[in-house]
Amino acid sequence: MWRLNLINTIADQANWIISSDVAIVIADKYPKAQHHYLVLPKAEISSVFNLTREHLPLLEELHLLARNVVEVRGQQWNDFKVGFHAEPSLERVHLHVISQDFVSPCLKRKKHWTSFNTALFVPYEELRDKLQSENSFQRLPPHAYHKLLDSPLQCNQCERICINLPKLKEHLLEHLLNKNGQQKSVIYTKIETSKDKINIMDVTEKNKIKMDHIKQNIRNELRKKILDKNHILIESDRAVVVKADYPKAQYHFRVVAKEDIEDVTKLTSDHLQLLDHMMELAVQIIGKQDHLPSRNFRIGFKADPFWDRLNMHVISDDFYSLSMKRIKHWNSFNTELFLPFQQAYMMLDSEGAIETLSEVEFQKLKEQTPLHCNQCDFQSPLLLALKAHLFTHWQDKESERRTKKQMEDIVKLLDEAKLEDTAKPEAASSREEHEITASTSQKSMDQNQAVGADANAYHQCGPLVNLMNLQHINNPFRNTPARFGIAAKTHPQPTNSMYAPRPHRAGNPLAYAPRPQQGGNPFRNMPPRPQLGGNRFGPHLNRFGPQSKDMMPMFAAPNQQPRFGPKQPQNHRPRAPNQPQNQRPRGPNQPQNQGTRAPNQSKFQ
């Protein structure tokens, strides 16, 4: 029965985009716009006419998942319409989440348009308020329904009324192209005789040229930025430190060379001193971040940089940020697309150049899934699930940090008390101790506030970058009740030793390090590097220059053999050939969403 199509679709978890304990999001099989999703409850509620006031919390959850799927797909919430059909055709109540371009080959009939762009579409808020006030939602009278179906085809973005659906579709495409920066002169596209096949090849080609031009202008922004003193956190004669405009973690800075070097591939061994200097600046900016120890920072270059000027990333390893919106954002820091500083330095020192990956490899790495957590064995194909997971790491670290801070305050207090005891031998009562602890905490808090209010300190130390705001409207986890456990499709996690150990995974600072199976690599016996230690960042320790070869390398364990050993011929980068992380042997638990149907789904077949 075709009315059960949606129920059949959700029976197969492979169709789920995201889900919670109570609802599921799927893609509309016949999307009427560029983005079109359906949110369905797991509970068997056949239609919108069966909803009552009791369902308001469920409705809220559907709406939350609607926001999440928009976030997952990297789209803007304001571009979407979210609501129900007043006269739905298919069973199981479903919330439409649809982008307002309405450009789609599946938009074929007038009804497709009117069902979303007249009163036949009931926005989420309208239904919610109706249930709140009247405890039910009623079907439209037949005459009203047919009248709405006959509504003129008025554009949803301007006053234009079109004579028929093909004309409206042509008009809607104009809007979409205009929105994407298309000039009006090239809007009028050829409509092919075969239905719904619109030839926009010429248009997209011209679009591409224009977009390339715009991109080039943006690329130059970094060059301009280093001249603008307002953006600069630290400046020297050879480089500056600026805050990243779209930070991909809580702390994200760029050290930008003043010298006109396009990117990391243009570096030669002559630039080793420049790299030393850039590291010194990185050390300085890290040192100014009291909130986070230096071991939580990663320093390196993008192997496929967007900006038109050599810039070195200094980024905290939480990677929890509202700007972390796309899979390529994650992969650019957590695969071989990120070239750690020490690796770049070694390459330059031993080979005199940094060899890049091919364009094909770049593309592959950018889109690579599943996404592996950089702090544990968690993995997921969905960025949203990874972000939810990263959030738990962030919370743990914050709580750890707070506890540590409190302990430090107490120790400090005890030290002070000791001094006072020397002068005044009477032991303080436990009640007094408690009072003193409380007052110290208060004092510490006041001090923090004082520091926060100190504009000069703020300027010199740089702002606390991108501190996560749980209540931010764009935060997908805002107001998410814990019980819903929004984690989408959860995949089995590796539990046995068949999985490669973490040091060999992309996302690890050792991503560029050689792997055991690769023969002839001069670094293959190198022990794992420890995390960066705070006190090793002293600017006076210029351990990266050739003159420091006899010193203990900054990133090495104290007894490790020196990394800057005798040079060996190298015709390739010291990494294993094409061993993407997602080709690791699978564990016994296969992902549940691949192919097989559960027995209880047979009733839908």
Added chain:
DNA sequence: GTTCTAGAAC
């Protein structure tokens, strides 16, 4: 919800 198709509209 979709596809098919006859007949109206152009």
Added chain:
DNA sequence: GTTCTAGAAC
């Protein structure tokens, strides 16, 4: 002649 719409069938 082609394009477009709308009802029937699924």
